[in-house]
Amino acid sequence: MSEDAPLSREAFVERLRAEGARRYHDGHSFHQRMHRGELSQREIQGWVINRYYYQTRIPIKDALLLSKSEDPGFRRLWIHRITDHDGAREGEGGLALWLRLAAGVGLDPAEVAGLGRVEPPVRFACDAYVTLVRERSLLEGVASSLTEFFAPDLMSRRVAAWEAHYPWVDQGTLDYFKSRVTRARTDSHEAIDFVTAHAVTRAQQEACVAALVRKCEILWALLDAVEKAYPPAEKSARGACRG
């Protein structure tokens, strides 16, 4: 078989799964420490403040994706992703739920919504996701959303860890993650169907893998920046002694 022959659907899906699984941010030390219950309230708050910026970029990148499609069928399929985050009315949707989570970890939701405490490298990483979707093809943009393939397991682990290890969190505010488990599963299946139907050449398949890899790098860079800005307590104490 020629090197340029397209992979079968099965082999292509397996390749995406393997590349994503190796790089997904569930393996990042910040998430691992979160799951082991090792984060302080300040570290959790830092994550919530900064991840909110990621959440705000999602409906913007989905609007860009919609604008790239000539197909009403695709637009009908995809458009709910904007309302999922923005809600059908003020106070509804994923962004509102995230702000409830912010209150649940002891933050002022209005301050989080103001984005004034977002670290510059977090902005840079999240904006890179929007840029990727703006500058690459519709197919690559959809492929970059395939990290959601891995999100349901991570969110389930996160809910279990927060319930077990962070009793000071208002547990009623974990609804965002609970609601995303099913949603992310459906969304990623829609995206995989689209990608496998439209990546018909080997070059297109490779471009999809590359977009997914870049998205994993973006999510990883976000956590690197959070970890740097909110170091573990003993590390910051040691830093303070030296300083």
Ligand SMILES: O=C(O)c1cc(C(=O)O)c2c(n1)C(=O)C(=O)c1cc(C(=O)O)[nH]c1-2
């Ligand atoms: O908490 C997470 O670890 C996580 C990861 C991801 C992801 O893998 O991209 C998303 C989300 N959350 C999320 O809440 C979300 O709405 C979402 C949309 C997308 C996307 O690329 O379209 N990813 C994610």
